[in-house]
Every structure is written in C-alpha cells, then in structure tokens.
Amino acid sequence: MxxxxxxxxxxxxxxxxxxxxxxxxxxxxxxxxxxxxAIGSPTGMDILVLGCDKHPDNAGEETRSDTLILVHADPxxxxxxILSLPRDLRVEIPGQGLQKLNAAYAFGGTELxxxxxxELTKIDITEYVEVxxxxxxxxxxxxxxxxxxxxRRYYNDDAGSDYELIKIxxxxxxxxxxxxxxxxxxxxxxxxxxxxxxxxxxxLTALREQAMDWxxxxxxxxxxDALFDNLVTTLGTNDIIRLAYWGVAGLSxxxxxxxxxxxxxxxxxxxxxxxxxxxxxxxxxxxxxxPPSAPGSSETTGSSMGGETTTTAIDGSEFITDPDAVPNSRxxxxxxxxxxxxxxxxxxxxxxxxxxxxxxxxxxxGVYDIEGGEGGKPxxxxxxxxxxxxxxxxxYLGIMETTWVEAPAAGExxxxxxxxxxxxxxxxxxxxxxVWWVQDGVLYWVSNTLSYYLNSTExxxxxxxxxxxPGGATD
Numbered sequence: 001m002x003x004x005x006x007x008x009x010x011x012x013x014x015x016x017x018x019x020x021x022x023x024x025x026x027x028x029x030x031x032x033x034x035x036x037x038a039i040g041s042p043t044g045m046d047i048l049v050l051g052c053d054k055h056p057d058n059a060g061e062e063t064r065s066d067t068l069i070l071v072h073a074d075p076x077x078x079x080x081x082i083l084s085l086p087r088d089l090r091v092e093i094p095g096q097g098l099q100k101l102n103a104a105y106a107f108g109g110t111e112l113x114x115x116x117x118x119e120l121t122k123i124d125i126t127e128y129v130e131v132x133x134x135x136x137x138x139x140x141x142x143x144x145x146x147x148x149x150x151x152r153r154y155y156n157d158d159a160g161s162d163y164e165l166i167k168i169x170x171x172x173x174x175x176x177x178x179x180x181x182x183x184x185x186x187x188x189x190x191x192x193x194x195x196x197x198x199x200x201x202x203x204l205t206a207l208r209e210q211a212m213d214w215x216x217x218x219x220x221x222x223x224x225d226a227l228f229d230n231l232v233t234t235l236g237t238n239d240i241i242r243l244a245y246w247g248v249a250g251l252s253x254x255x256x257x258x259x260x261x262x263x264x265x266x267x268x269x270x271x272x273x274x275x276x277x278x279x280x281x282x283x284x285x286x287x288x289x290x291p292p293s294a295p296g297s298s299e300t301t302g303s304s305m306g307g308e309t310t311t312t313a314i315d316g317s318e319f320i321t322d323p324d325a326v327p328n329s330r331x332x333x334x335x336x337x338x339x340x341x342x343x344x345x346x347x348x349x350x351x352x353x354x355x356x357x358x359x360x361x362x363x364x365x366g367v368y369d370i371e372g373g374e375g376g377k378p379x380x381x382x383x384x385x386x387x388x389x390x391x392x393x394x395x396y397l398g399i400m401e402t403t404w405v406e407a408p409a410a411g412e413x414x415x416x417x418x419x420x421x422x423x424x425x426x427x428x429x430x431x432x433x434x435v436w437w438v439q440d441g442v443l444y445w446v447s448n449t450l451s452y453y454l455n456s457t458e459x460x461x462x463x464x465x466x467x468x469x470p471g472g473a474t475d
Contacts (some may be wrong), residue, residue: 381398
C-alpha cells in the first residue's frame with residue numbers, strides 16, 4: 001500500500017513537471033551546446049533561475065527578468081553556491097550591444113537570457129528555471145507563510161510616489177505571500193539593487209531552514225499547484241526530487257556559499273547601470289565554483305564565518321556591566337518594565353552602530369505578538385543603524401528577544417559555550433547570519449546587517465555582553 005501511494009504521488013508529480021517543460025527549441029539548443037571558453041566543475045550542475053513579472057504594472061511594458069540567480073549544485077562535492085546577478089548590470093547582449101542584463105529576456109526571451117549569462121560568466125549553463133512572481137507569492141501562502149527577521153522598517157503608503165507600496169515593521173515575523181514579495185523586491189534605499197539581492201538570498205536561506213517543519217502531506221498539493229502553474233523548467237522530476245531532498249536534509253549551512261556581483265552605480269547616456277570593477281565578475285564566478293572550506297581553515301574573508309577560528313569566549317573587558325550605563329538605557333528600562341520576560345540590553349556595540357528603531361514603537365514600549373508557537377508569542381526587536389564617515393547606511397544590526405524558544409530562528413550552527421550558556425552561530429560558509437542563545441526561558445539573538453557587514457566575532461561580542469535590565473523603572 002505504501003509503495004502504491006508513493007508510486008501514485010510520483011506519477012502525479014511527474015505529470016505536473018512535464019507540463020512545465022519549455023517548448024522553445026532554441027533554448028534546448030543553447031543549453032545542450034558548450035560556449036567558447038566555458039568553465040565549470042565536472043560533477044556540478046549549473047542552473048539559471050529567472051524571476052519574471054509576467055504582468056507588468058503598465059500596459060504595453062516589456063516583461064524583463066527582475067531576478068537573475070545562477071545556482072551551482074554539486075551533490076557529489078556536497079556544496080551549493082548561489083550567485084546573484086544585478087538586473088542593472090551593464091553587459092554585452094548578443095546582437096543588442098551594451099545593455100542592462102535584464103533586457104536580454106525582453107529582447108530575446110529565455111534563449112537570449114541564457115546566452116547573455118553564459119557569455120558574461122563563461123559558465124556552461126545546463127538547466128533553466130523561470131518563475132513568475134505570482135508563483136512566488138502563491139507558494140509562500142501555500143506554505144502558510146515564511147518567518148523572516150526583518151532588519152528594518154519598510155514603509156511607503158504614498159500611491160502617487162515612484163516607489164512600491166510597502167508596510168512591514170522590523171522584527172521576526174511570519175510574512176504572507178504579498179508581504180514576502182514586497183520584501184524581496186524592495187530596492188528604493190541606499191542599497192539599490194544589491195539590497196534586493198541580499199533580501200532574496202535571506203529569504204531563500206529562511207525557506208530552506210524552515211522546510212523541515214513543513215507538513216508535506218497537507219502542503220504538497222497546494223505547493224505544487226502554486227509553483228507549477230507559473231513555472232518553466234528543463235529539470236526533470238528525478239532532478240527536482242533529488243535536489244530538493246539534498247538541499248534541505250543533506251546539506252548544512254557551512255556547505256552553502258552566497259555570492260553577489262556588486263559595482264558602482266553610474267549613468268551612461270542617461271541610463272543608470274551597475275558597473276563592476278575589472279575582474280569582479282571572474283572573481284565571483286571562481287567563488288561560485290569553489291567548494292567552501294571547513295571552519296577554521298586557512299580561507300579567510302572580511303566577514304567570513306568559514307574562515308574564522310573563534311573557538312573560545314570573547315574577552316569581556318570592553319563590556320558595560322551597569323544597566324544604567326548601557327546605550328539608550330532609559331528606553332531599555334521602559335521595555336523591561338512592560339515586557340513579560342527578562343529583557344537584556346547590549347553592554348557592547350560595534351563601532352558606528354546606534355539605536356534607530358524598535359518593534360513595538362519606542363513611543364509605546366512593550367512587546368509585539370509573533371504569530372507562531374501556541375497562538376503567538378511576545379517579542380521585542382531593537383534596531384541599530386550603521387554610520388560610516390558621518391553617513392548613515394541602510395545596514396542594521398538587530399537584537400531580538402522572545403519567549404518562543406522553538407522559533408525556526410533557533411536553527412543549527414556552530415556552538416560555543418561560555419558561563420553555562422551555549423551560543424549558536426548560524427550562517428553559510430562565508431556569512432554569519434545571527435548568534436542565538438536561550439537563557440531564563442527566553443530566546444535571544446543578535447542578527448547581522450543585510451549585507452553581512454559584521455563577522456561572527458563582533459556578533460558574539462554583542463551576544464555575550466547582554467545584561468539584564470531591571471524591570472519597573474521607567475527613567
């Protein structure tokens with residue numbers, strides 16, 4: 001009976017996948033051929049993922065690839081790399097000259113998009129996935145939402161502005177499909193398109209972390225309907241099942257590498273482009289195709305979790321231990337007086353970081369309700385903005401506190417013990433996402449900035465400096 005059920009599910013899934021295969025013969029020809037000077041690894045699979053808006057806001061507007069991600073999956077070497085490509089990257093599009101990267105799809109569909117990325121990266125792309133943004137929203141809703149630790153306040157309610165309408169508070173929360181789509185597509189701040197790429201990678205990471213908690217018996221039909229109704233892919237059923245199982249159950253965070261191509265924002269003939277430094281694309285491709293090194297190896301980067309060798313507790317000589325002396329102590333005391341759990345504030349902050357926002361709002365300190373657990377749990381989010389050379393940047397350190405100790409944010413990672421407390425460092429091979437711990441029945445964590453400005457050592461310093469703020473006092 002079990003075999004019959006599984007066989008039936010496989011046949012059903014296979015029929016759904018068959019309906020997503022592209023019919024363009026030109027795409028098959030491009031994917032089966034090897035571009036001149038192509039590079040790659042013998043065991044890896046290189047997949048181009050395009051996120052497209054098939055229903056533009058303005059009538060007659062061209063459909064362009066709003067999101068471009070190159071995925072290198074290598075189950076044999078047991079690592080996965082994700083390279084985000086800026087949609088405004090100035091590239092040579094075959095037959096069209098120098099244009100924005102996302103224009104390739106508008107000019108020549110999937111075939112030209114694949115050709116353009118292959119010529120840019122010299123990678124032999126073998127598989128293709130195109131997802132309509134409606135599928136992204138529907139899939140998120142089919143899963144019951146995805147928990148995201150939102151780094152800052154995203155707000156615009158002016159329908160007459162050039163910016164997208166959005167209203168998302170900072171803090172750990174369950175995003176539905178519409179809010180999740182707004183979150184990953186937002187780019188009207190100082191981070192430009194680079195912030196959008198970072199948010200997309202953060203969402204994919206959260207999706208993977210929470211996948212093990214899905215009830216596939218109930219969620220699979222709705223998930224498949226939501227995804228496959230708006231999906232085009234060359235992947236077969238067996239490939240999808242194998243990659244999905246390996247990516248969720250067989251791959252740890254330190255075997256995942258996230259890479260982005262960045263550059264200067266410049267205007268050329270009145271058009272704004274992303275123009276990378278000489279050699280930046282080749283460097284990003286090399287990282288994409290290189291397996292991550294184990295923690296403590298000789299490989300190092302500016303904010304590398306994998307390249308660091310933090311195995312002992314942080315020296316606390318820099319920490320403030322007096323609750324009255326912590327930055328913004330009055331505000332922390334107001335939150336502590338209203339919260340139903342022990343509130344802790346940082347006795348150390350990295351240079352350049354200062355309090356800027358909170359959830360709930362600082363004018364009404366208390367707690368906000370996190371949907372989850374048994375009907376919701378109280379939480380507090382404090383946000384610290386980074387200022388460099390007198391200029392505030394859209395990069396925010398976060399401190400999160402909640403009694404929901406089983407929250408998905410308390411995921412697996414590298415552990416460090418100090419004074420009877422176990423701190424867990426969560427992230428991918430080269431980026432630390434957060435440091436969490438449980439103390440006195442409360443889950444606390446310190447989250448990195450959107451673009452991973454801080455390394456695990458700095459996040460651990462903040463975590464280990466946290467001290468209890470006495471409740472009841474409001475001044």
